[in-house]
Amino acid sequence: MIIPVRCFSCGKVIGSVYEEFKRRCEEYKKAIESGEKPKETPKEILDDLGITRYCCRRMLLSHVDLLKDAAPYE
Amino acid sequence: MVNYKCGICKKTIDLNVESIGLQCPYCGSKIFYKERPPIAKRVKAR
Amino acid sequence: MVKIESADIKEREARLVISDTSPYFVNALRRAMLREVPKLAIEDVIFYENSSPLFDEIIAHRLGMIPLPTDLDVLVPREECTCNGEGCPNCTVRYTLSREEPGMVYSGDLQPENEKWRVIDPNIPIVELFEGQKLILEAEAILGKGKDHAKWQAVVAPGYKYYPIIEINQDKLDEDSIKKAIEICPKKILEEKEGKLVVKDIEKCTLCKSCVEVVEEGAIQVRGDETKFIFTYETDGSLDAKTLIIKAAEILENKFKELEKLIG
Numbered sequence: 001m002i003i004p005v006r007c008f009s010c011g012k013v014i015g016s017v018y019e020e021f022k023r024r025c026e027e028y029k030k031a032i033e034s035g036e037k038p039k040e041t042p043k044e045i046l047d048d049l050g051i052t053r054y055c056c057r058r059m060l061l062s063h064v065d066l067l068k069d070a071a072p073y074e
Numbered sequence: 075m076v077n078y079k080c081g082i083c084k085k086t087i088d089l090n091v092e093s094i095g096l097q098c099p100y101c102g103s104k105i106f107y108k109e110r111p112p113i114a115k116r117v118k119a120r
Numbered sequence: 121m122v123k124i125e126s127a128d129i130k131e132r133e134a135r136l137v138i139s140d141t142s143p144y145f146v147n148a149l150r151r152a153m154l155r156e157v158p159k160l161a162i163e164d165v166i167f168y169e170n171s172s173p174l175f176d177e178i179i180a181h182r183l184g185m186i187p188l189p190t191d192l193d194v195l196v197p198r199e200e201c202t203c204n205g206e207g208c209p210n211c212t213v214r215y216t217l218s219r220e221e222p223g224m225v226y227s228g229d230l231q232p233e234n235e236k237w238r239v240i241d242p243n244i245p246i247v248e249l250f251e252g253q254k255l256i257l258e259a260e261a262i263l264g265k266g267k268d269h270a271k272w273q274a275v276v277a278p279g280y281k282y283y284p285i286i287e288i289n290q291d292k293l294d295e296d297s298i299k300k301a302i303e304i305c306p307k308k309i310l311e312e313k314e315g316k317l318v319v320k321d322i323e324k325c326t327l328c329k330s331c332v333e334v335v336e337e338g339a340i341q342v343r344g345d346e347t348k349f350i351f352t353y354e355t356d357g358s359l360d361a362k363t364l365i366i367k368a369a370e371i372l373e374n375k376f377k378e379l380e381k382l383i384g
Contacts, residue, residue: 002174005185005244007355010277011270012189013356015244016227053277070173071250081209115167119184119259120269 002067009055017049021060081105127346132354134361137283137323139348146349150278152368155267158197159274159358160190160213160237163264168256172225172247177258182246184271187238187356188213188261192367197263213237213261224248225255237261240357270272274364278353282344284325289317292339301331301340323350 003018024045031038040048046057077086082103098103122145125137138146165180172179194210201211215230215237228242249255266273293301298317302310307324308318310331317340319325330344355361 002243002247005182011273011356012265012354013185013241013244016241017243018245019243028170067173067248068250071175071248110169110171115176117165117167117180119162119165119180119271 001070002031002065007056007059008054010053012051012056014051014056014059017051018060018063021045021052045046045053076111077109078106079109081107128363129365131360132357134353134365135327136351136365137160137348138280138351139283141347141349143280143346144351146280146351149365149368150280150351150371152372153275153278153353153364154273156265157274157359157364157367158190158192158263158265159272160188160195160261160263161269161271161358162188162215162259162261163185164260165258166258168258169254170257171253172249172255173253174247179255180246183230183259183268186230186244187240187274187358189237190263190274190358191226191236192359192363194265195263207260207262211231211262215259215261216257217259218256220254222249222251222253230259274355274359276354276356278351280349280351282327282346283348283350284322284327285341285343285345286319286322286325287341288317288319289339289341292336293317296341297335300334304330304334306330 003015005013005015007014024040024044028038028040028042028045042061046052046060051057051060076110077088079086080098080101083098083101084099084104085098087098087106089102093103098106102110122141123139127137128135132305145237162180162183165176165183167176167179170176170179174182196211197209198205198207199330201208203211214233215328217225217230219229225246225248226242227239230239231244232238247255264272266275293316295315298312298315299316302308302312306325306328309319309321309324311320312318325342327342327344330377332340332342353361353364355364359367
């Protein structure tokens with residue numbers, strides 16, 4: 001649905017970094033597709049954002065945004 | 075009186091007993107949503 | 121007597137080396153931080169209008185998880201307040217939120233009564249509104265404890281480990297086994313210096329004993345010091361790391377004093 005506010009396992013706030021993470025991952029994908037060397041990998045993005053534990057990392061990595069699909073039903 | 079909203083054209087419809095079946099008079103849809111009553115709702119954040 | 125050998129306390133995270141103690145003491149401190157330290161969090165949400173894709177309850181839950189700045193000198197828990205649980209400015213902090221235009225609603229859109237209580241992290245998404253959708257609500261935040269609900273838990277991932285002791289018998293090591301030990305260490309804390317195996321950063325050792333297994337028996341010994349601990353924790357930002365641990369220690373102290381009084 002929408003990114004959870006906190007990590008399920010440890011309780012660290014991860015919602016606040018999700019949009020930046022997504023934006024920077026998009027840049028990474030674009031660089032890969034055009035055959036350039038990406039500025040940073042998703043691993044480096046997560047480290048830079050201070051998401052160090054694997055419980056918090058999976059929250060961001062495995063999240064699927066589905067809120068738009070639910071939007072017509074209020 | 076609770077109002078209902080048509081699922082397709084989103085218009086508020088007065089459903090009364092005389093109306094034959096449940097059908098939207100504007101578009102013929104048979105899907106309705108119950109409208110949210112205009113009172114404040116208190117929810118525990120748990 | 122308990123000693124703090126080194127303390128690296130930042131605003132949101134801390135790492136302490138505590139020596140001359142036992143696991144029981146450190147665990148008591150950890151549990152006091154988890155369960156007993158009070159913190160401000162949204163408890164009641166009054167919805168006036170919500171036509172967003174999420175249910176009222178989901179939005180209320182998300183609001184509850186947002187860390188709010190906590191000033192323990194100003195606020196009192198609602199049960200102990202003079203207002204008898206009605207909710208006065210001494211025990212309750214009120215927020216309002218109203219959005220009608222499409223777009224993401226962030227935690228920063230919560231308007232506090234007083235700027236002092238503005239949400240610390242303004243970038244947490246709450247819900248996305250689409251064309252024609254509305255969200256109008258009021259929220260009341262009160263002090264609570266971690267034992268009642270995780271939203272009142274100020275500490276994140278508190279933990280401790282034994283201080284590592286690595287004993288290396290250089291006579292039993294040759295060039296090949298030194299290389300092997302350096303190679304297998306998952307934290308890369310071993311290195312070679314003048315033909316000898318030395319430990320670079322002992323605090324990073326996880327006591328995994330991988331290096332013990334690849335060399336001759338007795339060449340390397342890895343064990344934990346049962347009287348010395350590395351204690352790490354983070355906070356969600358509502359309290360800073362220093363006040364959090366001091367508060368936890370105070371609560372423990374009061375609990376023991378109470379016990380003393382009861383026994384007489």
